[in-house]
Amino acid sequence: MTTSEPVVAAEAQAYSPGLKVKRCVTVRKTRRLPLKGEVLVKKGDIVDYSTTIAQVMMPGRPEIIKAAGILNVDADEIEKYCVKKVGEPVKEGEVIARCITMFGMIKKYVYTPTDGVVDSISSATGRITIRANPEPVTINAYIPGKVVEVIEGDGAIIQTESAYIQGIFGIGGEQHGSLVMMVNSPEDTINADQIKQEHKGKILVVGSIVTSDILKKGVQIGVSGIIAGGIKEEDLTNFIGHPIGVAITGEEEVGLSLIVTEGFGKLTMSRRTFNLLKEFDGYMTHINGATQIRAGVQRPELIIPINETATSNSDEDKATTMKHGTPVRIIQNPYFGELGFVIDLPINLEKVETEADVRVVDVELQNGKKVTVPRANVEVIEE
Numbered sequence: 001m002t003t004s005e006p007v008v009a010a011e012a013q014a015y016s017p018g019l020k021v022k023r024c025v026t027v028r029k030t031r032r033l034p035l036k037g038e039v040l041v042k043k044g045d046i047v048d049y050s051t052t053i054a055q056v057m058m059p060g061r062p063e064i065i066k067a068a069g070i071l072n073v074d075a076d077e078i079e080k081y082c083v084k085k086v087g088e089p090v091k092e093g094e095v096i097a098r099c100i101t102m103f104g105m106i107k108k109y110v111y112t113p114t115d116g117v118v119d120s121i122s123s124a125t126g127r128i129t130i131r132a133n134p135e136p137v138t139i140n141a142y143i144p145g146k147v148v149e150v151i152e153g154d155g156a157i158i159q160t161e162s163a164y165i166q167g168i169f170g171i172g173g174e175q176h177g178s179l180v181m182m183v184n185s186p187e188d189t190i191n192a193d194q195i196k197q198e199h200k201g202k203i204l205v206v207g208s209i210v211t212s213d214i215l216k217k218g219v220q221i222g223v224s225g226i227i228a229g230g231i232k233e234e235d236l237t238n239f240i241g242h243p244i245g246v247a248i249t250g251e252e253e254v255g256l257s258l259i260v261t262e263g264f265g266k267l268t269m270s271r272r273t274f275n276l277l278k279e280f281d282g283y284m285t286h287i288n289g290a291t292q293i294r295a296g297v298q299r300p301e302l303i304i305p306i307n308e309t310a311t312s313n314s315d316e317d318k319a320t321t322m323k324h325g326t327p328v329r330i331i332q333n334p335y336f337g338e339l340g341f342v343i344d345l346p347i348n349l350e351k352v353e354t355e356a357d358v359r360v361v362d363v364e365l366q367n368g369k370k371v372t373v374p375r376a377n378v379e380v381i382e383e
Contacts, residue, residue: 074126083097170300178283203225280306358374
């Protein structure tokens with residue numbers, strides 16, 4: 001199917017996803033179990049962020065024991081030395097097989113490494129498999145709000161009215177805490193010594209850049225999250241212990257959640273983003289640093305529930321319109337995180353490095369350099 005470029009007054013336009021920065025918007029979060037289980041809420045319920053939405057008993061992990069080798073017997077004889085049968089429960093440290101020889105002078109035992117049941121006894125390999133007891137897995141609501149839909153056997157959809165901010169990059173999972181402004185302007189910075197014990201469990205806005213020292217001090221204190229305009233790549237590498245790359249998911253367990261709103265380097269936080277954060281200083285905030293760019297885009301996010309009704313989101317459509325002069329951010333290498341503005345939207349398809357023919361956009365970066373990149377590799381900045 002062929003589509004034409006929207007044109008208004010002979011000026012080319014295009015559409016590109018942008019980072020959302022909203023003072024009041026309706027947020028819906030779908031919360032699902034990894035396997036079919038039991039949903040514990042019903043439609044219309046009012047929940048807190050910590051409310052358990054659903055639960056499932058996950059099968060226990062198998063523990064394989066080389067029993068024949070331990071007892072020094074043939075594999076096909078292992079069953080006669082077992083004191084437990086398949087399906088019987090066992091306790092950690094309990095004897096499950098034994099071999100007593102030389103009139104009781106030589107005694108060898110096999111002990112179970114965990115609570116569970118005997119899953120199998122193999123006469124082919126001489127191995128005994130213990131299946132650990134099932135473990136409950138639960139999901140919570142993540143945000144306070146109302147259950148607007150129940151997904152039978154899977155989970156539920158939670159809705160709330162909130163301020164909502166997306167970042168360009170983040171790491172760490174879901175966290176919660178009161179928002180604390182550590183700086184007075186988006187250009188300001190802090191040092192690690194400014195993070196005190198009183199900041200335990202808080203989400204800190206630290207200004208234009210966050211360093212590895214700040215992140216490490218935050219983990220040491222027990223800070224829930226940190227929000228900054230930018231971070232140097234070497235600081236991120238130093239903090240997580242390895243270089244970032246396509247394998248990074250953003251969900252790595254690093255001790256806190258980090259959200260970078262602008263990109264890599266020392267970057268002044270968007271005034272709109274900063275002012276919105278400042279307005280809700282002290283509010284309970286819910287963040288998730290998980291980031292995915294390559295497929296099924298997922299942005300790090302910050303949600304601040306408020307007791308207001310969301311207004312029309314018609315400005316959101318306008319924010320995603322890209323034309324000459326539109327401020328944008330590049331979200332793929334080799335210019336990842338670079339800011340600039342649109343100078344042209346060529347109508348014809350152009351061939352890129354991958355040999356694919358795609359729509360492109362000409363962008364002038366902040367340093368004055370003009371580059372041409374696929375339109376899918378940029379996003380509109382709402383200001």
